Amino acid sequence: MKKSLAAITAVLLAAGSAYAQDTVKLGMVAELSGAGAPAGTNWRDGVKIAVEEINAAGGILKKKVEVTDYDTQTDPQVSRAMVQKAIDAGAFAILGTVYSGSTLVNMLVAQQNSTPQFVGSEAPTVVQKGNPFVYRTSSGAQKGIPALTPYFKDTLKAKKVGVAWVNNEFGKGGRNVFVEEMKKAGIEVIADVASEQAQTDYASDVAKLKQANPEAVFVYMNQEESARFLIEAKKQALPMPLIGEVTLTEAKVIELAGGAAEGAIAHVGVTATATDVPGIGAFAKKFEETFKRKPTHDAIKGYVGAWATKYVADMVGKLDGEAFSKKILGLCLKAADHPKILLDTCWDKTGEMSRPSFMVQVKNGAPVVIGTVPAN
Amino acid sequence: MSQFLQVLLSGLATGSIYALAAIGFALVWQAAQTVNFAQGEFVMVPAFFVLIGMGFFGMPFWLALAFGLALSMLVLGYAFKKLIVEPILPHGGITLIIATMALAILLKETVKESYSAEAQPFPALFSNAPMNFFGAAVSIQDILNLIVSLSIVVVLTLFLNRTRTGRSMQAAAQNPAVAEILGVNVKRMVLYTFLINAALASLAAFLITPVYLAKFSNGETIGLIAFIAAIVGGFNQIRGALVGGLLIGVLDNLTATYVTAQYRAALPLVLLIMIILVRPQGIMGTSEGRSV
Amino acid sequence: MMAGKWRWLLVALLLAAAVAAPLGQKSYIVYVLTSWLVFAIAAMGLNLTLGYAGQISLAQASFMAIGAYVTALLTLAGWHWLIATPLALLACFVVGLLLGYPALRVKGHFLAFVTLAFNTLVFLVLRNEEWLTGGSYGLSGMPRPDLGLFTTMRPLPFYYFTLAVTVIAALAMWGIVRSPWGRAFRALRENPIRAESLGLDTRRITLLAFAIGSAYGGLAGALVTSLVQFIEPASFGVGHSLRILLMVVVGGAGSFFGPFLGSGVVILLPEVLRFTEGYYLIIYAVLVIVMLIYAPEGLIGIGARLKMKFFSRSQVRADMSQGASLK
Numbered sequence: 001m002k003k004s005l006a007a008i009t010a011v012l013l014a015a016g017s018a019y020a021q022d023t024v025k026l027g028m029v030a031e032l033s034g035a036g037a038p039a040g041t042n043w044r045d046g047v048k049i050a051v052e053e054i055n056a057a058g059g060i061l062k063k064k065v066e067v068t069d070y071d072t073q074t075d076p077q078v079s080r081a082m083v084q085k086a087i088d089a090g091a092f093a094i095l096g097t098v099y100s101g102s103t104l105v106n107m108l109v110a111q112q113n114s115t116p117q118f119v120g121s122e123a124p125t126v127v128q129k130g131n132p133f134v135y136r137t138s139s140g141a142q143k144g145i146p147a148l149t150p151y152f153k154d155t156l157k158a159k160k161v162g163v164a165w166v167n168n169e170f171g172k173g174g175r176n177v178f179v180e181e182m183k184k185a186g187i188e189v190i191a192d193v194a195s196e197q198a199q200t201d202y203a204s205d206v207a208k209l210k211q212a213n214p215e216a217v218f219v220y221m222n223q224e225e226s227a228r229f230l231i232e233a234k235k236q237a238l239p240m241p242l243i244g245e246v247t248l249t250e251a252k253v254i255e256l257a258g259g260a261a262e263g264a265i266a267h268v269g270v271t272a273t274a275t276d277v278p279g280i281g282a283f284a285k286k287f288e289e290t291f292k293r294k295p296t297h298d299a300i301k302g303y304v305g306a307w308a309t310k311y312v313a314d315m316v317g318k319l320d321g322e323a324f325s326k327k328i329l330g331l332c333l334k335a336a337d338h339p340k341i342l343l344d345t346c347w348d349k350t351g352e353m354s355r356p357s358f359m360v361q362v363k364n365g366a367p368v369v370i371g372t373v374p375a376n
Numbered sequence: 377m378s379q380f381l382q383v384l385l386s387g388l389a390t391g392s393i394y395a396l397a398a399i400g401f402a403l404v405w406q407a408a409q410t411v412n413f414a415q416g417e418f419v420m421v422p423a424f425f426v427l428i429g430m431g432f433f434g435m436p437f438w439l440a441l442a443f444g445l446a447l448s449m450l451v452l453g454y455a456f457k458k459l460i461v462e463p464i465l466p467h468g469g470i471t472l473i474i475a476t477m478a479l480a481i482l483l484k485e486t487v488k489e490s491y492s493a494e495a496q497p498f499p500a501l502f503s504n505a506p507m508n509f510f511g512a513a514v515s516i517q518d519i520l521n522l523i524v525s526l527s528i529v530v531v532l533t534l535f536l537n538r539t540r541t542g543r544s545m546q547a548a549a550q551n552p553a554v555a556e557i558l559g560v561n562v563k564r565m566v567l568y569t570f571l572i573n574a575a576l577a578s579l580a581a582f583l584i585t586p587v588y589l590a591k592f593s594n595g596e597t598i599g600l601i602a603f604i605a606a607i608v609g610g611f612n613q614i615r616g617a618l619v620g621g622l623l624i625g626v627l628d629n630l631t632a633t634y635v636t637a638q639y640r641a642a643l644p645l646v647l648l649i650m651i652i653l654v655r656p657q658g659i660m661g662t663s664e665g666r667s668v
Numbered sequence: 669m670m671a672g673k674w675r676w677l678l679v680a681l682l683l684a685a686a687v688a689a690p691l692g693q694k695s696y697i698v699y700v701l702t703s704w705l706v707f708a709i710a711a712m713g714l715n716l717t718l719g720y721a722g723q724i725s726l727a728q729a730s731f732m733a734i735g736a737y738v739t740a741l742l743t744l745a746g747w748h749w750l751i752a753t754p755l756a757l758l759a760c761f762v763v764g765l766l767l768g769y770p771a772l773r774v775k776g777h778f779l780a781f782v783t784l785a786f787n788t789l790v791f792l793v794l795r796n797e798e799w800l801t802g803g804s805y806g807l808s809g810m811p812r813p814d815l816g817l818f819t820t821m822r823p824l825p826f827y828y829f830t831l832a833v834t835v836i837a838a839l840a841m842w843g844i845v846r847s848p849w850g851r852a853f854r855a856l857r858e859n860p861i862r863a864e865s866l867g868l869d870t871r872r873i874t875l876l877a878f879a880i881g882s883a884y885g886g887l888a889g890a891l892v893t894s895l896v897q898f899i900e901p902a903s904f905g906v907g908h909s910l911r912i913l914l915m916v917v918v919g920g921a922g923s924f925f926g927p928f929l930g931s932g933v934v935i936l937l938p939e940v941l942r943f944t945e946g947y948y949l950i951i952y953a954v955l956v957i958v959m960l961i962y963a964p965e966g967l968i969g970i971g972a973r974l975k976m977k978f979f980s981r982s983q984v985r986a987d988m989s990q991g992a993s994l995k
Contacts, residue, residue, distance in 0.1 A: 033485075033946055035593060037493035071946075073938075076903050077896055081699050088694035104805065105898045125805055167638065167795065169804035169900070194637040198597045200588055201625070203386030204632040204640075211379045224495040224589050231587060235506045236382065236513045256497050256589055411777050460957065467964040470724055473777060474917050475960045477910055482953035489946045596906075600788070603781055638796045645785035652778050653770040 024060045024319060026051070026067045026309065027086025029096040029106065030120075030302075034074030038223065038252075039098040039298045043120050044069060045291055046302030047095050049283070053307075053340070060310045061319065067306075072097055076105040083109045083117075092319050093117065093309045098298055100126060101169050107134045114321035116312075116328070118305030120298055122246075123173040127350040132325045136353040137301035137308070138269040141174045144245050146181050147357055147373045148267045152216060153185045156241065162191030162214035164205055164229060166221040174220040174245060190214050197225065202232035210238055219244045219264075227256035234260035241265060249360050249367040251294045265361045265370070270300050270342060273367045274358055279335065279342040300342070307340040308333070346375065378511025383629040385509065389518035391605075391625020392525035396580035397598060398605035398617035399532070400573035405611055407549040407569040410461050411473050414480035415577070416599020420592065422448040422578035423498055423585040424487050437499050445578045453574030457567055480595065488592040500586035521583050528576070529618045536614075545569065604644045608651050610661025619660050683835070690827050698823040699895075704935045705827075705834045706891045711915040711927035712841055713884020718913070719922030720845070720853040721877035723772070727783035728912045730790035731760045731882040733904035735889025737794065740807045740899055749813035753890040760886030764879035772875050779878070787906045794901035806900025810893050820894070830891055837887060844880065845924065853877065857922065885912075914956060920966025929967050 028047050031040030051067045059065050070086055072079035079102035083094055087109065093116040097103050100123030110117040111131045118135050119126060124142040126134060138144075152158045161182060165175040175192075182189050191212035193205045206229070209217055219242050221229060226248050233242060242264050247253060249266040251273075268274075272295045275281035283303060287295040311333060316323045332346040345355040359371040401415045412418070425447045429440030460479060464472045502520050506513035536542035547555040548565035556562050580598075588594060601624055609620025624644050632640040651658060690698045714728045735756040742752035771782035794801045801807065812820045813829065820826040844850050856863040856870050864870055893899055911934060919930025941948035963970045 033488070033493075033949065037488065038495075041493060071938075076898070076900060077703070077892075080896060080898075081696060081703070084699055085696040088696040101804070101806075101900055101902050104808070104900070105896060108808075108898065123805075167804075168902075172804050195632075196641050198593065200584070200597060200601075201386060201390040201629060203390075204383045204629040205637075207379045207382045207386075208633055210382075224591060227495070227589060228587065231504070235504060235515060237506065252494060256495055258497060411780070413780075460961075463961045464964070467960070469777065470718070470722065471960055471964045473724055473780060474913065475957055478914065478953045478956040478960070481910075481949060482957070485947075485949040485953065489950060600784065604785070607778075607781060639792060642789055642792050645789050648785045649770060649782055652774060652782060656774040656778070 022063055023066045024063045024313070025089065025091045026065060026306070027070060027083070027089070027091035027094045027096075028067050028302075029070040029072060029079060029082045029086055029094055031074040031097060031099055031102070032069065032071035034072075036072075036074035036097075036099045036102075039120070039296075040072070040074070040096070042296045042298040043096060043098050043302035045287065046295065046299035046304075047306045049286055049290060050303045050306030050340070054310050060313050061317070065310075067095075070096075072099075072102055072106075074099060074102070076102045079103075079106045080109055082106070087113045087115050091115065092313070092321075093324075095302065095305050095309070096120065098301075099170075100173070103134075104129075107131055110134065114325070116309070116321055116324045118308060120301040120305070123169055124177060125173070127352045131351070132329060133321065133351075135305075135308070135328060135347055135351040137305040138246075138297070139353055139355070139357070141245070142177045143352060143354060143376060144267060144269055144357070145174060145177045147376055148178075148218070148243065148245060149181050149185050150373075151243065151265075151267070151359065152182070152187060152218075156216050158187055158215040160188050160190045160214045162193065162209050162212055162217040162240075163189055164191075164193045164195065164209060164217055164219050164221070166197055166225045167194045168197050168222075170222065171220050178218050178220065191217075195221070195225065195229070197222065199225065199228070202229050203236070205229065206232045206236045206238055209233075210236055214240060216241045216243055219248050221247065223247060223250065223252050224256060226250075226253045227261070230257040230260040230264065243267075246297055249362050250296060251367070252296065254362055254365060254367065259365075261362045262365070263362060265359065266367075267357060267359055267373065268297065269355070269357050270304070271297065271358055271360060271367065271369075272300060273360060274369055276369075277342060279339050283342070303340075304342060304345075307338075308345075311338050311341065344375070379633065381510055382512035383633045384626060385512055385514050385518060387626035387629035388622055389514075389521045389625070390584075390629075391622040392521045392618075393580050393584045393621070394598070394601050394605050394625055395525050395618045395621025396528065396576050396583070397602035398609065398621045399529070399614055400576035400580075401602050402606040402611035402614070402617045403569050403576075404573045405606070407545065408457075408461060408566045409465065409469055409472075411469065411476070412573075413473060413476040413599070414483060414595070415602050416595030416597070417480045417483040418448075418452050418574065418577040418595070419580045419584070419598045419602070420590075420595040421452060421483055421487065422581035423590040423594075424491055424496075426582070427491070427496060427498070427590060441501075441582060444582070445575060448578040448581075449571050449574045451574075452577060453571040454567070456574075457570040461570070480599070484592050484595065491592070493592065495589040495591040498585040498590045501582055504586065517583075517586070524579070524583065525618065525621075528579070529614055532572075532614055541565075541568070601644065604648045606658075608644075608647055608658060610658025612657070612662060613660050616658050616660035620658070623659075686831055687828075690824060695823050698827050700935060700939075702823070702827045702830050702895055704932055705830045706888050706895060707912065707915060707931040707935060708928045709834055709837050709891070710885050710888035710912050711919070711931045712837065713881035713888070714912055715881070715916045715919075715921060715923075715927045716841070716844070716884070717878045717881040718916050719920075719926070720850075720857055721874040721881075722857055723874060723878060724777060724780040724913070725783045725878060725881065726780055726906060726909045726913065727767070727787045727790075727882075728885045729904045729906070729908035730783075730787040731764065731885030732889035732892060732908075733790055733794060733899075733901070734760050734763060735886025736893045736899045736904070737801060737807070737889075738886075739890040739893045740810045741800070743810050743893070744807065749811075749890070749894060750815075753887065756890050757883045757886045760889075761879045761883040764882030765875065767882075768875045768878040772871055772878070783909070784906060787904075787909050791901050791905060794904070801901070804900065804902075806898060806903075808898040810897050810899075812894045812897070826895065830895070833887070833891065837884065841884075842924070849873065918956060918959065918966055920968030923966065923968040926966055926968045933967070 030043045070082035083106040098120035100121040103119045103121040111133050122141050165171040244266040254261040272284040312328045333341045343355045354375040357373045360367040361370045404410045422444045426440045426444035429435040429443040464475045502517040504515045544560045545565040548562040552562045605620035606617045610616030631643045717725045738756035739752045771779040820829045915930035915934045919926030
C-alpha cells in the first residue's frame with residue numbers, strides 16, 4: 001500500500017515536471033473585482049485572445065503558453081501577494097496590473113525575482129524607479145500628454161487653458177504632467193479643477209470652468225467621471241473644446257454620456273477605432289465576436305503585453321528574465337515584422353514605451369481619427 | 377452671480393435626491409431600530425431592476441419603472457424585513473447593523489457579477505435640456521427633483537399625522553408594547569415603514585441615475601451622504617432629513633466652488649462630527665424620544 | 669470548566685503550529701501568514717471596542733493608516749522601528765480618545781457614523797497633504813527593522829518578527845482583559861444597567877477601550893509599513909475597516925481567540941473559494957448573514973456549542989457562552 005502510494009506520487013511528480021517543461025507559464029494579475037474590475041477584465045480578455053493566438057502560432061519558444069488569472073481585488077496589498085503567488089507558481093512573466101497604485105507596490109516583487117512584467121499603468125512614476133523588469137504596454141502620462149501639446153499650441157493656438165481632473169493617483173499624475181507641459185509651451189493654466197472619484201454633482205466644476213472661460217479644457221478622469229462631467233458640461237453649455245487623453249473619447253464614455261460626448265477630442269495611444277491599422281481592426285473584430293462587446297484601450301494593452309512577451313522571449317531564445325530585460329530595454333519592434341504588436345513600438349532604457357498615436361474626435365456618436373501623432 | 381446661482385440650484389436639485397434616501401433611512405431607524413448601512417445600495421439596486429426590466433423582458437421604460445419599484449418594494453422592503461431584520465433584531469442592534477453591512481457587500485457584488493462591473497447609461501425621466509434661469513442652467517429634471525422631494529415630505533407628514541394608519545405607525549414606533557395593547561398591529565406598521573423606505577430609495581434611484589449613471593459601487597457615495605444628511609438634519613423628523621439633504625447638496629457645491637475642491641468631500645464629514653458634538657439630535661431634531 | 673492546564677497546552681500547540689507553519693513554504697504562503705498575523709492584531713484591537721465595549725468602529729483601517737504613516741515617516745527619517753512604533757501607537761491612542769469623546773457622549777450608534785466619517789477624512793488628508801504623505805503615490809522604501817543579530821529583510825525572519833510582536837500584543841491584551849479594569853468591561857457587556865448602578869463610569873471605560881483598540885490598529889499599521897514597504901491612502905479605505913470588522917464578527921466578538929480565527933478565515937477564504945471566481949464575496953456575504961441569524965456569537969461560539977453538545981460534561985465558561993454574543 002505504502003509502496004504503491006509512493007509510486008503514484010513519483011509518477012505524478014514526474015508528470016508534473018515534464019508538464020512544466022513543455023509549457024511557459026504566464027501570470028495574469030489584474031483587477032478582476034473591486035473598483036478596477038472594468039479595466040482589469042478587459043485587460044484579461046485582451047490577454048486571453050493573445051494567448052490563444054500565440055498557442056495557435058506555436059507558443060513561446062515552441063512551448064505551449066499557459067496563463068493563470070490572479071485577482072488583485074483592486075487592492076495594492078493583495079496585488080503584491082498575487083504577483084508573489086504567480087512567481088511562486090513558476091510564472092515566467094507577469095501581465096498586469098492596470099491600476100498604478102497596485103503596480104507601484106507589486107512591481108517590487110517582480111523586480112526582486114527578476115521576472116519581466118508588462119503593466120497597463122500609465123502613471124509616470126512606474127518607470128521612474130529604476131526597475132529594469134517593468135515594461136509599459138502604452139505610453140505613460142508623461143509621454144502621452146506631451147503629444148497633446150502641439151494640438152493646444154499650434155492647432156488651437158490657445159493662450160489660456162483649463163484642466164479638470166479626477167483626484168486619484170491616475171488623475172493627479174496626468175494633471176501634473178499637463179501643467180508642466182503648458183508651462184514649457186508658454187500657455188497659461190487659468191483654471192485647475194479637481195474632482196472626487198465617484199462624485200455625484202459636477203455643477204461646481206463646470207461652473208468654475210465657465211467662469212474662468214479658458215480657450216480649451218483638458219479633461220483627465222476615469223470613464224464614468226468623464227461621462228458625468230460631459231453631461232454637466234453640455235447642460236451648462238460649456239463653450240470651449242474639451243480635450244482628453246485616451247479616456248474621454250472611449251466607446252464606453254460615449255455610450256454613458258449619450259449626446260454629451262459629441263465634439264470631444266482626445267489623444268489616444270492605440271485605439272480600437274483606428275481600424276484602418278490592419279492588426280487593430282482584426283483584433284477588434286475577434287474581441288467583439290468572442291466577448292460580445294467592444295474592446296477598450298485596456299484590452300489592447302493586455303493583448304500587446306502578451307504578444308510582446310512572446311516576441312521578446314523568442315528573440316532571446318531562452319526563458320531568462322535577466323536576458324529578457326537586457327533585450328527589451330532599448331528595443332524597437334516594427335509592425336511589419338511583428339504584426340501583432342499592431343504599431344511600430346519602442347521601449348526605452350526605463351521600460352517606457354513609444355509608438356505613433358492618434359487624435360480622435362467624437363462625431364455622430366462615434367470616435368473618428370482626425371490625425372496621427374508621430375512617436376515621441 | 378450666475379455662478380453662485382448655478383451651484384446653488386444644482387446643489388438643491390442633487391440635495392433633494394439625497395434627502396429621499398435620507399428620509400427612508402431615518403424612517404426605518406426610528407420605526408424599526410434598523411440602522412441600515414446598505415441604504416446606499418438600496419438606491420443603487422432599483423436602477424438595475426429597471427435596466428433588467430427593459431433589457432431582459434423588453435419592457436417599455438415606464439413599465440420598467442413600475443416593475444423596478446414593485447420589485448424593490450418586494451426585495452428591499454418585504455424580503456429585507458422578513459429574511460434579515462426579523463431574525464437578527466432579537467440578537468441586538470449591533471448585530472443587525474453588521475448584517476446590513478454584509479448585505480451591502482452582497483448587493484454590490486451580486487449586481488457586479490450578474491449584471492456588469494461597468495457603469496450603464498440610464499434613461500432620463502424628465503428632459504435634461506437646460507433652461508436659462510438668470511444665467512444659470514436649470515433643467516426640468518432639476519426642478520422636478522425638488523418638487524418631488526418637497527411633495528413627498530408634505531404627503532408623508534400628512535399621512536403620518538392625519539391618517540389612522542399613519543398614527544398607528546407613529547404609535548408603533550414610539551412604544552410598541554403600548555401600541556400593541558391599544559390594538560395596533562405593530563408588525564404590519566413596521567412592514568409599512570420598510571415598504572415606504574424601499575419606495576423612497578427607488579424614487580431616489582430613478583431621479584439620480586440618469587445623471588449619476590448606474591454602477592454597482594454607487595451606493596458607497598450615496599449611502600454615506602444619506603447617513604450624514606439624516607443625522608445632520610435630525611433623524612427623528614422627516615423634514616430634518618430633507619433639510620440635511622439639501623444642506624449637504626448645496627454646501628458641497630459651494631465648498632468646491634469657493635473654498636477647496638481637494639477637501640470638498642471633507643465638509644459633510646466635519647459637519648457630521650460637529651453636529652454630533654454640539655447638537656446630537658440634529659438641526660431640526662427634537663431632543664425628546666423617537667417620533668416618526 | 670476548561671482546565672487552565674489544558675488551555676495553556678492548547679495555546680502552546682497553536683504557537684508551535686505558528687512557528688512551524690511557514691517552514692519550507694514559498695514566499696507567497698509566508699506573505700499570507702504574515703498578513704494574517706497583522707490583521708489578527710488589528711482585529712484584536714477592534715474586538716476590544718466591539719466585543720467588550722459593544723461599540724461599532726469603522727475606522728480601524730484609518731488607525732492602521734496613522735500607525736503606518738507615522739512609522740514610515742519616522743523610519744524613513746532614520747529612526748529605528750522599535751522607537752517609531754511606540755510613538756505611532758501613542759498617536760493612535762490620542763486620536764482615538766479625541767474621536768471617541770464626542771461620539772460616545774451620545775446614546776445610540778453614533779460611534780459607527782463618526783468613525784465612518786473619520787476613516788474618509790483620514791483618506792482625504794493622506795491624499796491631499798502631498799508634502800508630508802506623498803499623496804496618491806504614497807511612501808515607499810521603508811526599511812524593515814534590523815535587530816542587530818536578527819535582520820528581517822527576508823520573508824521568513826520577518827514572519828517570526830511579526831509572530832513575536834503578535835504574541836506580545838496578545839499577552840498585553842490578555843492582561844487588559846483579566847485586569848480588574850477588564851473585568852469591569854465584562855460586567856458592562858453582560859449587564860450595562862447593573863454595571864452603571866455599581867458605580868462604573870461606563871462612558872469612560874468604553875472610551876478607553878476604543879482608544880486602546882485604536883492603538884492596536886496602529887501596531888498593525890506599523891507592521892504593514894515594514895511588510896509591504898509601500899503604503900498609499902487607498903490601502904486604508906472604509907472597505908478595509910469593514911473587512912476587519914467582519915473578521916471580528918466572524919471569529920466571535922468578545923472572545924479572546926475570535927480575532928485570530930476570523931482574520932484567518934477572511935484572509936484564507938479567497939484561496940479556498942478560488943474556484944467560484946468572482947462569486948466568492950457573494951458567498952462570503954451570504955455566509956456572514958446566515959451566521960448572524962443562527963449563530964451571532966461567531967465561529968468560536970459555534971465551536972463552543974458543538975463542544976457542549978458532544979462533551980456535555982466539560983462546561984464552557986459561563987461568560988463565553990453568554991457574553992460572546994453581540995449585545
